Amino acid sequence: MLRDHWYALLESREVPAGRPVGVTRLDRRMVFWRGPDGVVRCVHDCCCHRGASLAAGELRGGGLACPFHGFVHQGDGRVSLIPANGRAAPVGDQYRVEAWPVREAHGFIWLWFGEDREELPPLPFFEDLAEPGWSWGSAVDDWPIHYTRAMENQLDVVHLPFVHRRSIGRGVGTVVHGPLVRQQGVSIRFWVQNVQDDGQVVAKRPDQIGQEDAGVELEFRFGNVWQNKLGPKFRVMLAFVPVDADNTRIYLRVYQRFVTVPLIAGLVNWVANIFNLRILREDKAVVLTQQPRRTHLKMGEKLIPGDMPIVAFRRYRAERLGE
Template sequence: MIRNQWYGVLDSDEVKKGKPLGVTRLGERLVFWRDSKGQIICMKDVCAHRGTSLAAGTVCTDREAVQCPFHGFEYDSSGRCRLIPANGKTAPVPQNFHVEAYPSRESQGFIYIWWGEHREEYPNVPRFQNLAEKEFSYTLITDTWPVHYSRTIENQLDLVHLPFVHYNTIGRGNRTLVNGPIEQIRGNEILFWPRNTEDHGEKPLKQADFPAPDESSQHIHFIFPNLWQNWIAPSLRVAIVFAPIDGNHTRIYLRTYQKFIRIPVLKKLADLVMYRFSLKILRQDRRVVVTQLPDSSEKELSENLIRGDLPIISYRRMRESLKNSV
């Protein structure tokens, strides 16, 4: 994983007030809970006393703490143990009774944690500025794939696979010729505009053959380390958080957003149709991605990439640069 990044790890609705949630993310067993104001707290899911899972315990909202189910030790939002019941309410707690806490934020309905060194000020959490979630209704699909998160990301940056993997969905039309690709790099973001066409024997057009790209037209937008969006139209988007569970598993959170239908009954029907369509596409992708070797992608692999793989090449270069900058 790339250090010193905000990683999307959960959907906000997964963490309920008054109840801890235990999950594995970035190879660590973590517990999430909400304080009395509803703010997200994240820490390692292990009691400093005997190693019990805090997620199996209780949130003490009145005391802003999570309580270990084994012996009642209580930890505040900083991970500091504030109470050892067996020693008495007024007994001081030794400094070594502490678990690591992770800075956490919520943005656009997802939960993020800071994976890296603690600092006084943190960069902004990744977000798509043109996606105001209150304006859209959305459907959510979650799925766990037995692959490294980099492979799931590369799949969504892959223009070449569309007419083959998605021949009867988003790849209809046999548009096998990959023009461009038209790409822009902005800091830690990659944007590209698909221009695939049918092959009638002509050579693919180069990026220089196209006018400057317009963000009001359909494009793909990726923000490091794990946030992706397909900007289909002003009223239709698909966004994905690729949450690393460990080195071999990824939890995918896929949302399909729409705001072109407002009538409640029709909106519910449209959401259902989009849910089923997105699920079919996701399953088509999974069938092939899980077969890739090696499990994790790196800048230098024994592959033979082509010009149409430009977004993947850019992703690998940027990922390697971010890893080496830590």
């Protein structure tokens, strides 16, 4: 798991007021809840006393009370009350669980997984999708595979006319020019252009194409979000949530701003998502067959120029993981 990144881990609607929510994320048991102010907190879902799950506890005293012996844990991980010692007794600093900084924005709950910093970097959400006018609908799909395979599938610009030959890839050319890849900070942007193979054409190298004739633009941002800029008014956005070493949850969203009447927009987004989920399951059917289950920079796969976005992804990770 890459440290020192923001991860979109849940949708806002999944953490209601009034009760804690226990989930596995980033290979850890975590519990999320909203404080009296509505702000979301997250701590390790394992009581510091004797290891019970806090997710079955109750919200009390501004924090979360363990169901076993009532220790109240606050959002910073500290225990504020040990009932057996008496409310008047001080609580030592050693009574605490791990806590993570959390932000809520764009309908997601984001968690900073990394070192404590005075000032955390901005959320890696897409600025253009944060503009007013967009509406979105979402769907969820669980993939029993390591998140690197799931993410790389959306960096794979070669598979379209094969995996999606009966849907969005029908008739799409098999030859891939470029792709052009631009990497900056946590962002990998890439442009792809597919052309028909007339038996004469050879795929152009990235330096032989300009951004203007480079076709569709896609972008991945570490830790875990991606968008396909299908048009100025229509986007597909994904969040790949690492659950554990063998499981990834994908939040799939359609963003559009050509229908603005709320009820009709809701219906359009819902229908578009059914379609997109179908496309995503075409990907899933192939990705779940991939071996090994997770990827590394030097793993012996025989990549081609069309795989450049995947190489950029693996390099970024390898540098930070010290591989």
